[in-house]
Amino acid sequence: MRNKKILIIDDDPDIVEAMRMPLEANGYNVISASSGKDGLQRAKEEVPDLIILDVMMENDTAGFHVAYELKSEEPDSEYKDCRNIPILMITAISQKKGMSFSPDNDDTFLPVDGFIEKPVQPKDLLERAAEYLAVKE
Template identity: 40%
Template sequence: MKKVLIVDDEQDIVESLQFVLEAAGFKCYCAYNGEDGLSLAREILPDLIILDVMMPKINGFKICRLLKYDNKYKNIPILMVTARSQVEDKMIGEETGVDEYITKPFELDEIVKKVEGYLKVSSKQ
């Protein structure tokens, strides 16, 4: 079973994502702040990470940069979720190696489709 790590300080968002992704057949791990998210990512080596930008302690971009510059984790696809849609955010995202950018509010179906898409691609590799 493919492992998906969800990191977001909004518990409600995490739970709804967990519900639909588990219904779609993924194993979900959840973290509610950046620090826990980062250590969990290193511990479980997930197949995909859904990451919120604005979080206490370590923000999403920083986690992304730390993982993407590490050979061990750099191939893990990262979907960045944020309420901000400013161009600058997207630019930082590109620089830090974000694979895809999702703006709140999002459709759950859309996320499930995206996760399925990424994990199909990476399973072929």
């Protein structure tokens, strides 16, 4: 079985590295992008097996826009090869803005497969990655 490819889209290099280390130690091939725009480009070029996406990057809603683009149902979307890739959204928005999200309540509002709060614990990250990658198979 080939190594599963995970794209991390986050503007904080320390967060990216903190997630990269346990993922790579568990055999995942990790690529990253530091902005929503770069993340969209990497997703289109690499077509990863899982995307881990930060909410707040260039602005407070950059991650939302990336998720909408990647999951677009438009037939001519340049990201049509990415629409079935699971997205795990990481966020500190509840700490910074007092907002919270739940896949049970927000799946129609926001096209992501799950949410995980920062700071991300390696054990939680690995469990969620394995869960979403197993569903994709």
